[in-house]
Amino acid sequence: MRYPHAEIESKWQGFWEEKQVYKTDFSNIDKKLYHLNMFIYPSGAKLHTGHWYHYGPSDSWARYKRLRGYNVFEPMGYDAFGLPAENNAIKTGIHPLENTLQNIKDIKVQLKKIGCMYDWNTELMTCVPEYYKWNQWLFLQLYKKGLAYRKKAPVNWCPNDQTVLANEQVHDGKCERCGTEVIQKNLSQWFFKITEYAEELLQGLDTINWPDKTKLMQRNWIGKSIGAEVDFKVYLPLGTVDGFNEVIKIFTTRPDTLFGATYMVLAPEHPLVDKLTTRELKTKVEEYKESIKSLTEIERTSTVKEKTGVFTGAFAINPVNNKKIPIWIADYVLLTYGTGAIMAVPGQDERDWEFAEKFNLPIIRTVQPPDDFTGKAYLEDGPAINSEFLNGLFVEDAKKKINHWLEDNRIGKATVNYRLRDWLISRQRYWGTPIPIIHCEKCGEITVSEDELPVELPYDVDFKLGGESPLARNEKFINVKCPNCNGSAKRDPDTMDTFVDSSWYYFRFLNPKFSEGIFDKSVSDNWVPVDMYVGGAEHATMHLLYARFIHKFLRDLGLAKGDEPFQTLVHQGTITNAGAKMSKSKGNVVNPDLFTSKFGSDVFRLYLMFMGPYDMGGDWSDKGISGTDRFVNRVYDLFNEFKDLQNETTVKEKYDLNSLSDQDKFVYRKVNQTLHKVGEEINHFRFNTAIASLMELLNNFKDISTCSKEIQLYALQRLAIMVSPLAPHLGEECWSLLGNSTSIFEKPFWYQVDESALIEDTVSIAVQVNGKLRATIDAPLNSEQEAVKKLIFNEEKVTRHTAEKTIVKEIYVKNKIYNIVVK
RNA sequence: GCCGAAGUGGCGGAAUUGGUAGACGCGCUGGACUCAAAAUCCAGUAUGGCUCACCCCAUGUGCCGGUUCGAGUCCGGCCUUCGGUACCA
Numbered sequence A: 001m002r003y004p005h006a007e008i009e010s011k012w013q014g015f016w017e018e019k020q021v022y023k024t025d026f027s028n029i030d031k032k033l034y035h036l037n038m039f040i041y042p043s044g045a046k047l048h049t050g051h052w053y054h055y056g057p058s059d060s061w062a063r064y065k066r067l068r069g070y071n072v073f074e075p076m077g078y079d080a081f082g083l084p085a086e087n088n089a090i091k092t093g094i095h096p097l098e099n100t101l102q103n104i105k106d107i108k109v110q111l112k113k114i115g116c117m118y119d120w121n122t123e124l125m126t127c128v129p130e131y132y133k134w135n136q137w138l139f140l141q142l143y144k145k146g147l148a149y150r151k152k153a154p155v156n157w158c159p160n161d162q163t164v165l166a167n168e169q170v171h172d173g174k175c176e177r178c179g180t181e182v183i184q185k186n187l188s189q190w191f192f193k194i195t196e197y198a199e200e201l202l203q204g205l206d207t208i209n210w211p212d213k214t215k216l217m218q219r220n221w222i223g224k225s226i227g228a229e230v231d232f233k234v235y236l237p238l239g240t241v242d243g244f245n246e247v248i249k250i251f252t253t254r255p256d257t258l259f260g261a262t263y264m265v266l267a268p269e270h271p272l273v274d275k276l277t278t279r280e281l282k283t284k285v286e287e288y289k290e291s292i293k294s295l296t297e298i299e300r301t302s303t304v305k306e307k308t309g310v311f312t313g314a315f316a317i318n319p320v321n322n323k324k325i326p327i328w329i330a331d332y333v334l335l336t337y338g339t340g341a342i343m344a345v346p347g348q349d350e351r352d353w354e355f356a357e358k359f360n361l362p363i364i365r366t367v368q369p370p371d372d373f374t375g376k377a378y379l380e381d382g383p384a385i386n387s388e389f390l391n392g393l394f395v396e397d398a399k400k401k402i403n404h405w406l407e408d409n410r411i412g413k414a415t416v417n418y419r420l421r422d423w424l425i426s427r428q429r430y431w432g433t434p435i436p437i438i439h440c441e442k443c444g445e446i447t448v449s450e451d452e453l454p455v456e457l458p459y460d461v462d463f464k465l466g467g468e469s470p471l472a473r474n475e476k477f478i479n480v481k482c483p484n485c486n487g488s489a490k491r492d493p494d495t496m497d498t499f500v501d502s503s504w505y506y507f508r509f510l511n512p513k514f515s516e517g518i519f520d521k522s523v524s525d526n527w528v529p530v531d532m533y534v535g536g537a538e539h540a541t542m543h544l545l546y547a548r549f550i551h552k553f554l555r556d557l558g559l560a561k562g563d564e565p566f567q568t569l570v571h572q573g574t575i576t577n578a579g580a581k582m583s584k585s586k587g588n589v590v591n592p593d594l595f596t597s598k599f600g601s602d603v604f605r606l607y608l609m610f611m612g613p614y615d616m617g618g619d620w621s622d623k624g625i626s627g628t629d630r631f632v633n634r635v636y637d638l639f640n641e642f643k644d645l646q647n648e649t650t651v652k653e654k655y656d657l658n659s660l661s662d663q664d665k666f667v668y669r670k671v672n673q674t675l676h677k678v679g680e681e682i683n684h685f686r687f688n689t690a691i692a693s694l695m696e697l698l699n700n701f702k703d704i705s706t707c708s709k710e711i712q713l714y715a716l717q718r719l720a721i722m723v724s725p726l727a728p729h730l731g732e733e734c735w736s737l738l739g740n741s742t743s744i745f746e747k748p749f750w751y752q753v754d755e756s757a758l759i760e761d762t763v764s765i766a767v768q769v770n771g772k773l774r775a776t777i778d779a780p781l782n783s784e785q786e787a788v789k790k791l792i793f794n795e796e797k798v799t800r801h802t803a804e805k806t807i808v809k810e811i812y813v814k815n816k817i818y819n820i821v822v823k
Numbered sequence B: 001g002c003c004g005a006a007g008u009g010g011c012g013g014a015a016u017u018g019g020u021a022g023a024c025g026c027g028c029u030g031g032a033c034u035c036a037a038a039a040u041c042c043a044g045u046a047u048g049g050c051u052c053a054c055c056c057c058a059u060g061u062g063c064c065g066g067u068u069c070g071a072g073u074c075c076g077g078c079c080u081u082c083g084g085u086a087c088c089a
Helices: A005-018 A049-067 A083-092 A096-114 A129-144 A194-207 A212-222 A255-260 A279-293 A297-301 A350-358 A395-408 A521-527 A543-556 A593-599 A601-610 A625-641 A662-683 A687-700 A709-726 A728-737 A785-792 A796-802
Strands: A032-037 A071-073 A148-158 A163-165 A183-192 A224-234 A247-252 A263-266 A310-318 A323-329 A341-344 A412-418 A437-440 A444-447 A479-481 A488-491 A530-534 A566-570 A575-577 A762-769 A772-780 A807-813 A817-822
Touching: A005 A096, A005 A601, A005 A728, A032 A049, A032 A521, A049 A071, A049 A096, A049 A530, A049 A575, A049 A601, A049 A662, A049 A709, A083 A096, A096 A601, A129 A148, A129 A444, A129 A543, A194 A212, A194 A224, A194 A412, A194 A543, A212 A543, A224 A255, A224 A395, A247 A255, A247 A263, A247 A341, A255 A395, A279 A310, A279 A323, A341 A350, A395 A412, A543 A566, A593 A601, A593 A625, A601 A625, A601 A687, A601 A709, A601 A728, A625 A687, A625 A709, A625 A728, A662 A687, A662 A709, A687 A709, A709 A728, A762 A796, A772 A785, A772 A796, A785 A807, A785 A817, A796 A817
Parallel strands: A032 A071, A032 A530, A263 A323, A530 A566, A762 A817
Antiparallel strands: A148 A163, A148 A183, A224 A247, A224 A310, A224 A412, A263 A341, A310 A323, A437 A444, A437 A488, A479 A488, A762 A772, A807 A817
């Protein structure tokens, strides 16, 4: 009989919903397990195969944990603000709110079809005032602590989206979302001071169970480097105006090479450049700065590009030897890193060497390279040379000594620098959380008071592109009385990056209707951190870093207990189609409905899991789905064959192997071996091998009709339970076919493995001659070498290769291998 | 360039601490059932050689070399693909 998937799925989904099987009891915290999936962005493209691949297997893991006695909380919600809804509005005229709500409605229907254990009582969306009010509250807390601030900064501007993009959102100089070439623009922007937590964000990585790859990416992103800051005085020729006492501060990781600094380089945008440049070179410098401006960030920072730069005419004094060194500007020095100025030490830096060679600047080695060294700049360790009081010291010691010297002479100090930059949260867009700030000409920046929150996003706006942002153009919204002086003032026209929404949503899930605070601390104290977090690796340096930062901030406010939000992290792999990531714009989205309508949800879920390792993903192909379809049908047929078996016989928890017939023993062993294996595999997200071992077990049930009824029942009960996390509807149906009136997930349990049944009586031992397999023999378990030896030298296959040769050595590994070495 | 991951049959992929390479599935071939087809079931399926009949022999986990009784697994040197990053001083 064909497995009637549509009927069975709606039956069990209806049952789970009606009985509220997946409603979480938050008061039961003994074996609490917060299982979170990155929530979904409700786009018009609806659910595609990639979403299924993320949510289906992840739910199977959670179901397994539930069967093992955990009180699992698995929520789902919508990351509902963001650019695409607004872009869609610009294109179609449909309001982002209407559009988003409709998408959510559609997506929810699709989500339910997967058959996950989502607790729909805690569903949330970020685009409603009840949620985004707390973004604003969070903003105010950050503001109070000086961790939210505004500054003018060159930002990435997408001319198409008319919005600012974070560095992380620019790929290959193009807008991550629409692919338009990004240009630079100077705007007043809001930032969150994530850099304040740089060190802790780095240290905390050692305490969490995340993929090494992801931790490494965060480490690199934070980019800690230890070095020193050194002040270089600007050289004042005779006759220069007195009072010009500028100092150029540089950052270096190699203070030990200070004696080799033969010139300086400032970033072209460095504020001192205009002051320093001599009259004769003004035009040249201006020309250079202009030429840089037209370059995109990518062209400018390309490593293959030849070095460019110009001399400013000014000189600085190297503080260690009072030598006069020229000051240049060059685009390979970035204003945004360190101090925007470097001392150039061509002897020990490849970039400086290249630059020095091109512009004929002097090169002094300050570390002695080995005799056979043939390269240019020498970056390795060695004794210092040409460095007076540092001479002879190796790099580490030289660094220590020069740092002391710098501090003693008040010229500089040891310091630590991070690559991490502050989090730019402003978006000149409509569809997001309004920033709760009022700008008054008299009083300046005024915060909206907490009891005035939320600052509601107005519905009626002109969200057409161009010029000012939609909120800035909305008179009703933007014009407001100053809370301080009651004069006319304006609201901040920006909205927040949606990563703000997702930086704390896991707290909110625990009680999304809570109105007395950002979240219900009485629940979150027991349920945060998230025990298992599953989501895409593309968030490694954005969402996952921001969320850690905000968690630490909330902890400092006394709202969270631990230091980290996500204890264990797993990335599902990416499913590509024809080698490319699935996206609506590429038109290569695979619609799961095609398969679920034909095969059913469980078959599709099984197939996605069976394709390969979960964290690897892979290129989509529907070849092979018939394999899991056959499996499901065979299982279903088997249970129909033994329908109501529970009414015919009773079964024990455990059987003595010696009391069983050969066939019973065989099945009993295979069942227990599989039970052991399947649990282990699911626990480690290895669904493909879990399913393979279930298929193997099913193959071993070929002659199950010759088993005793007891063992038949023993086997089928366990099969139903093992199937249920992976194919939940099928599992429930099989369980009920046996004659059960309860649901597996309503009264979850897992069978104990009979350890004594894991071991076989006989083992097959590989016999090798000189490492080559010549025969395999069966021997009783744990046979001694002498006994095995007798067996193998009776084998013609073996003696053929040992005859007329000298046996040099024999190696026996119990139950595994017998290797004879001959000459 | 740097950092990271991965290269195994026609295909997706298995393989504890080094110990029988190719589990499981797809596909394919042959057979059973059928008037026929689909579905299902049974058997076979790494490559080459021998009379593929049965044994058997040789080769084989990206390439070259090494360690070892024994290497997909460990070591050294490459090649290719995919991710991350882009002069970070």
